[in-house]
Amino acid sequence: MNKSELIDSVAGKTGVSKAKTAEVLDALMATVKESMAKSEPVQLIGFGTFEVTERAAREGRNPATGAAMKIAAKKVVKFKVGKALADVVAAAKPAKKK
Incomplete structure (x- = not known):
C-alpha cells in the first residue's frame, strides 16, 4: 500500500475528505x-514503537573487491x-502471489 492508497482507505473508513485525510497524515508524519x-x-499502543538507536562503527x-573498509557509526530508526x-x-x- 502506498501513501495515496492509505489516504483513500482512511478517507473511506472515516467519511473525511481525501484532502483533509492527506493533511492529517502529513502532519502525523511530520x-x-x-x-x-x-x-x-x-x-503507538497496539501498533508499535519507533525509536532511534546508535549503530557502532x-x-x-567491500563486496566487489573484498577489501576491508571502515563503516562509520550512525543513528538508525528501529520499529518494534x-x-x-x-x-x-x-x-x-x-x-x-501474482
Whole structure:
C-alpha cells in the first residue's frame, strides 16, 4: 500500500475528505519525524514503537573487491511491533502471489 492508497482507505473508513485525510497524515508524519530527530521514541499502543538507536562503527568488506573498509557509526530508526499488530499479522491468511 502506498501513501495515496492509505489516504483513500482512511478517507473511506472515516467519511473525511481525501484532502483533509492527506493533511492529517502529513502532519502525523511530520510530528513523528520531529520526535525521531530529537531521539525521542514514538509509541503507538497496539501498533508499535519507533525509536532511534546508535549503530557502532565497525569494519566491513567491500563486496566487489573484498577489501576491508571502515563503516562509520550512525543513528538508525528501529520499529518494534506491538502485540495487537503482531497478533493480526500472525492470524492473517497469506496473500496469493501474482
